[in-house]
Amino acid sequence: MEYFERHQGGERAILVSTRVQILEDLDAEEFRLLAESAGAEIIEHMTTSRNRPDPKLFIGSGKAEEIAEFIQQEEIDLAIFDHSLSPAQERNLERIFKCRVIDRTGLILDIFALRARTHEGKLQVELAQLEHLSTRLVRGWTHLERQKGGIGLRGPGESQLETDRRLLRIRMTQLKDKLEKVRQTRLQGRAARQKAEIPTVSLVGYTNAGKSTLFNRLAESDVYAADQLFATLDPTLRRVQWEGLGTVVLADTVGFVKDLPHSLVDSFRATLEETLEASLLLHVIDASSPDMMEQIDAVENVLGEIGADVTILRVYNKIDQSKDEAKIIYSKPHHPQRVYVSAHTGEGVDLLMQAVQESLLGQLQTFELCLEAKHGKLRSQLHHLDVIQSESYDEQGHLLLSVRMSGERLVQLIGQNHYDLTQILGEQAVQFKRPLEPFEQES
Numbered sequence: 001m002e003y004f005e006r007h008q009g010g011e012r013a014i015l016v017s018t019r020v021q022i023l024e025d026l027d028a029e030e031f032r033l034l035a036e037s038a039g040a041e042i043i044e045h046m047t048t049s050r051n052r053p054d055p056k057l058f059i060g061s062g063k064a065e066e067i068a069e070f071i072q073q074e075e076i077d078l079a080i081f082d083h084s085l086s087p088a089q090e091r092n093l094e095r096i097f098k099c100r101v102i103d104r105t106g107l108i109l110d111i112f113a114l115r116a117r118t119h120e121g122k123l124q125v126e127l128a129q130l131e132h133l134s135t136r137l138v139r140g141w142t143h144l145e146r147q148k149g150g151i152g153l154r155g156p157g158e159s160q161l162e163t164d165r166r167l168l169r170i171r172m173t174q175l176k177d178k179l180e181k182v183r184q185t186r187l188q189g190r191a192a193r194q195k196a197e198i199p200t201v202s203l204v205g206y207t208n209a210g211k212s213t214l215f216n217r218l219a220e221s222d223v224y225a226a227d228q229l230f231a232t233l234d235p236t237l238r239r240v241q242w243e244g245l246g247t248v249v250l251a252d253t254v255g256f257v258k259d260l261p262h263s264l265v266d267s268f269r270a271t272l273e274e275t276l277e278a279s280l281l282l283h284v285i286d287a288s289s290p291d292m293m294e295q296i297d298a299v300e301n302v303l304g305e306i307g308a309d310v311t312i313l314r315v316y317n318k319i320d321q322s323k324d325e326a327k328i329i330y331s332k333p334h335h336p337q338r339v340y341v342s343a344h345t346g347e348g349v350d351l352l353m354q355a356v357q358e359s360l361l362g363q364l365q366t367f368e369l370c371l372e373a374k375h376g377k378l379r380s381q382l383h384h385l386d387v388i389q390s391e392s393y394d395e396q397g398h399l400l401l402s403v404r405m406s407g408e409r410l411v412q413l414i415g416q417n418h419y420d421l422t423q424i425l426g427e428q429a430v431q432f433k434r435p436l437e438p439f440e441q442e443s
Contacts (some may be wrong), residue, residue: 013040013078014071015289018059019049020083027258027291031082031104033208034257038110043074057096058089068096080107085355105132108257123182129130129173136170198239199360200249200277202310204303205284206295208257210317214284214343215252219351243386244357244405251278258298280359281312282352287340314338320345328355334362361406369401369424370394377417378424389400408430 015035017028028045035042042270048063049209068077071265078100079093093101102110109132112125113428132229215300219238236252246321260420281303285296303312319342326348327402331337356363366389369377379399382388387405394400411432414421422429 003092011039011041011078012074012076013080014043014067014076015045015080016059017045017047017082019047020053021051021320027294028082029290030258032105033102035358038114040078040080040109043076044070053083054089055069056089058083058085064093064096064428068098070127071097072098078102080108096145099329102297113200114357123175123178127172128178129360129365130168130172130175134165134172134358160192172392196247196249199245199279201282201356202251202253202281203282204279204299205255205315206286206299207257207284207291209284209286209295210343211253211255211284212252212315214282214315214341215250217343217346219250238382240385241384242353242356244353244409245360246385256299256302258294275397280356281308282356283314285310285314285316286318287316287324289319291296310400312361316340317343319347326351328363334358357406364400364404366404367407367410367428369403370426371401371424374401375417375419375424378413378419387393 013035017031028047032042032045043101046063046067048059050060054060059067067079070076070278072229076097076099078268079097080101081093081101081103083095083103084105085101090101090103103357109129113129147419203215205211215236215238219240238250240248241248272392283296283299285292289295313336316322316338324340327343328336328351329340330340336358339348339352339355341352343349355365381400382401382403383407385405387403388401389404390402392400411421414424421432
């Protein structure tokens, strides 16, 4: 009986991009970067156009024969398509090409498997791979439909395909249970942070936008960062001390990409929940990319899928390449909308920290405080927040502090300690009985 076997191969690859009128055009350069990130040695990148995908081959039969001839001549091991293929299309193409064929989803899954380092990341990748594989068992492995035979294997007549399906279901159930335990652990951690009123700032963005580089700059950390797609896969949390905010949890998450497989979004939900529970999202954007707007839409679409309803501050990164200047753009007084920075050089990072403070706390102002000995706890709290600009003493021995912080936060601290507002702020206390001073927007 003739049956189809999967071919074994190496990393010599041909890329196939098809422009289909009824489908969204994908970025050819990004496709090449994805393939390179997976370790493929790209021999050729072929393109073709169609009005609609062919149900059997996705591409036309003539183009398929042309590619098959090139594959045989160049001894290609792998053909990678820049669109999702059905199991039948994948099988039919492999029969013609006589080499392995994977689609965009399979390629991204392979990269994720390569990047996963932690136990959680490996669980999530394996679950996504098995969900993808389960659809391929229908047609891609037709030889598995044969009855099992041999000593110890005879029995109820279960085919190899049915056995594999059952084993896949069992393994997927196990993985989901393990990931649910991870999710519960994360929930406990978040609950503890919320009880302690520790804000969480989560970095999200398109892959290779510079999230991990910015994370390292802000957290003074050494998270792996490289100029490649999906360099960081596993979520990273760091407690940092930020001026004006005190203790903050900074979270670096997996990067997004256009046409991100839904199986990945579902599998990485435990990781992406860090964005759902964040106090503020920093949407890191590659300001030097020609596809900047498409990348912004791709990220916001995924955030919509997971139900993220959190304040977002857009951070336009790589201004050292885009030639923008470091600045803050406000949507309305004291509500920053965009910040322009360079995580690589550090330019504009001070403005970003100011924008984060304003996003979480409101308007920043300079206050002159007069503290007596009994106000020692407030002084300690202000030192912890790192908002004190200068200290001196008056003739009566009172401590005079100049601080720059949110007025609302200062009043909150004074109230928590049951201190007299007027005694500490003097005439400045009057402004908290009416709206804060009008904001003079920078030109």
